[in-house]
Amino acid sequence: MHLLRPLPQYLVSRYHGWVATSYAENSAWYRRLADDGQRPRAMVISCCDSRVHVTSIFGADSGEFFIHRNIANLVPPYAPDGLQHGTSAAVEYAVTALKVAHLIVVGHTSCGGVAGCHAMCSGQAPELEEKSSFVGRWMDILRPGYERVKDLPADQQVAALEREAVLVSIENLMGFPFVKAAVEGEQLSLHGLVHDIRAGTLEQAEDGGRRWTRV
Structure with a gap:
């Protein structure tokens, strides 16, 4: 065939x-x-969403960014369990082999993955709860973020969860021993951003994500 x-x-x-x-x-x-060979200064973890084009946003040339994309720009918790972890492998290679100086997580507005997580966690998408749902099991990574926003007014929860997708990823990154060591040794800096697709703006997390400021 x-x-x-x-x-x-x-x-x-x-x-x-x-x-x-x-x-x-x-x-x-x-x-x-x-x-x-490549010597990128930064690794960027962004969403698969076709509307998020980080090389265009930052005017980057070939060889400048080591880029990993997945649904909702998530980093799973550190789990050396012998299973296949594409995102974790990309992070390991960027930090330990390429020695990038910056690791940037870029979230965005109108994220379908985040909206799916919100629907799943609030009981509105039972199909994502199925063990056979790859999307649902991936979005389980963001459940701790949902717990932090679920008591906000309903019309604010999804936007807040888009920011949590960035913050949960940053928190999980610090669970990787080689990331933690590089950050504490001032060899690596972590950055969390949210891109507004409609407005073209970028906001960055400060004070541990307690506030967001326009870039």
């Missing part, structure tokens, strides 16, 4: 356009990246 198909033509056209422009104009830089 043949499952693989050629790329859609619009993607082929875009690729050839990139080769003829961006790559051609910066080919020496790409050769250097290939020959010398």
Whole structure:
């Protein structure tokens, strides 16, 4: 059975356009990246959401960010249990091998994963409670955040939970021994941001997440 198909033509056209422009104009830089390896200054953990484009937001070039994306920009608790943990592996590689100086968690408004977590935890999405739901089991990571916002006025809970997705991830990052050691040794700094898709703004967490200020 043949499952693989050629790329859609619009993607082929875009690729050839990139080769003829961006790559051609910066080919020496790409050769250097290939020959010398990557030395990113920061790791960015962001959501899979197609509307969140961190390299565009920060005007980043190839080789500048080590990027990991998942549903709702979550970092699971440290759990060396022999199972497969893609996010934890990416964090380990960034901190211990690449020696990034900054680890940035970027949340965003209108996050479908966060909304799903809120619906699940408030009893409105029983399908996510099923053991077979990959999304539901992933969003279990954010349950502690839901517990912190569930008593807010109903119209404020989802927005607050979007911020909790960042803060829970930062808290979990500090449970990784190599992250904690790098932070305490002042070799690594942690940053929590929320991007407003509609307004184009960024807010950053300060005072342990007790307040958020515009970047």
